[in-house]
Amino acid sequence: MEQTAAAPAFDQAQTDAPQRTCAPMLGKHGLLAISWLAPAAVVILWELLARAGWISPQVLPAPSKVITTTIKLAASGSLLGDLGVSLLRAAAGFAIGASVGFVLGTLVGFSRIAEAAIDRSVQMIRAIPFLALLPLVIVWLGVGEAEKIFLVALGVTFPIYINTTLGIRQVDPKLIELGRIQGLGSLELIRRIVLPGALPSILTGVRYALATAWLALVVAETIGAQSGIGFLAMDAREFLRTDVIVLTIAIYALIGVGADTIARLLERRLLAWHPTYGAGR
Amino acid sequence: MSVHVAPPPCSAATTPAVAVSNLRRAYGNRVVINRLSLRIERGEFVALLGESGCGKTTLLRALAGLDPIQGGRIAAPRRPAVVFQEHRLLPWDSLWRNVSLGLQAPAARERAAVALAEVGLGDRLDDWPRNLSGGQAQRVALARALVQQPELLLLDEPFAALDALTRIRMHDLVRELVAKHRPGVLLVTHDVDEAIALADRILVMRDGAIAFEHRKADDTTSIDRTALLAELGVLASPAAA
8 A cells, every 4th residue: 555655755754853944845735645644654564564473463453454354344234233233322322411411501501599409419420430330330220221321321411511501601791681682581582692602612512522422332332232332342352353353443433533523513514603613714 | 670661641742762860870888870860852862971980881771771770760662772882793693683683573684684784784684793893793783773663772882992984984874874763862972072973962970960961052053062071171182081
C-alpha cells in the first residue's frame, strides 16, 4: 500500500518538526497530507514488523490479518448480528438515560423547589464513578440485557442532567423579560426562548453522554455477555484470537467516531444560528 | 400583580395612551419614584431627560409592567411595546420570527414582512440576527414593537449604542413611523439634542419626580435648547453621556 509514497513523507515529517520555518512552503494541503500520512506510516510499519516476524501474531496480529478476519466474520453474518445487538443496547440505554436526565434537568433548571429537592441527591450519586456500581447492578438485575441497558442509562443521565440545568440557568434573563413584554405565556416562553437558549449546552451534554454510553457498554459487555461486540472480544480471548480482539477494539473506536459525527451534525443543523456552531464555522 | 388597569369609561374626552397618578416605586427603604403623575396622549411624543439614577428607567419599567409598584395608579389600555438599548433579538430565530414573537394573529409572517419593510429590511425576512449591524438590529427591534400596534411605545435609550450617523437615520425613521402609527411615545434618553429633535414635550426628572416640563409651541418651532440646558444645570456642552 503506497509504501514508496508514504516512506519519504514520514521522513519529511520527522525532519520538519524541529524547524517550523518550512511549514509555510508546504502549504495547507501539504500539512494535511502529512497529518494523514503519518498514522498511515505507523500502520505500514506495524504490518512490516508483523510480517517479518518481529511481533508475534498472538501479541498483535498484522493489520492485513485483522482485515481478512473482518471480511470472514462479516460474511458469516455473526459480526453484523453482534454489532446490531450492541447498538441496540446503547440506543436503549441512551434513550432512557437522556430522557431521565433531561426531565430532571428541566425541573431543576426551572424550579428552586425542585432544585432543593433533587439537586443535592443527584450530585451525591454523581460523585460515584458509575462503573463502580456494576457489581451492585448485577446483584439487582442479574447478568442480562437489563443490567447493560441500566448501566448505559446511568452513565448518560448525569451529563445530560448537568448540561440541561446549566443551559436553562444561562438563558439571558433580558430575553425572558422581552418574551414577557411581547405577551408570551409560560409555555410559549419555554418553547420559544428557554429551550432554544439552553440547546447549545444540552447538545454539549449529548456529546459527553455519547462518550460515557460507549464506555458503559464496553464494560457491561465485557462481563458475562452472550452476544454483542464485547462478547465477541471475550470469546476471542478464550482462544487467543488477537485478530478478533483488535477488530472489536477498532469497531468500538469507529462507533465512537460515528456517534461524535452525528452529534456534530446535530449541532450544525440545530445551531445554525449560533456564531460558533453554525455553518459559519 | 396587575399593574395595568383599564381606565374608567368617560374619564376624559380622549383616552390617553397612559395615565399615571401618584406613582410610588421603592427598593426597600430607598424611594426612587415619589408621587409622580404623568399623562401621555396617543400620537404624542414625550422625552424624559435626567441624570443617571434619577429614576427614568425605573419609571419606564413600571409603565411596561416589568416591576411592581408600591403606590399610585397606572392606567394603560393595553400592554405597551418596549425597545431597549440592546436589541434583544432571539439569536436562534429568523428576523420574521423575531418580529412576530408573541403576535396572536393569523398571517404572522405577512405582518412581520410589512413591519420589516417599514424599517427598510423587507428583503431580510429569513436572515439571522447575527448578520445584522447594530443599527439594523435596532430597526428590527423597532419593527417588533410596532407590529403589535401598541397604543404606548416605550423607548429606553434605544439609540445610545449607535454611532452618530446611524443615530440620525434612526431619528428620522422613528419620527416617520410614530407619525404613521400614532402611538403615545415615552423616550428615555441622556441626549438633550435627541430629545429636542424628536419630542413634542420634554420632561426633566429629578429626585423621583418631574421637575420641569417643556412643550413645543407648535410644529414649526422647536424647544429652546438654552433654556433646557440651563434648567438641567448645564451651561454649554451637551449633557449626553
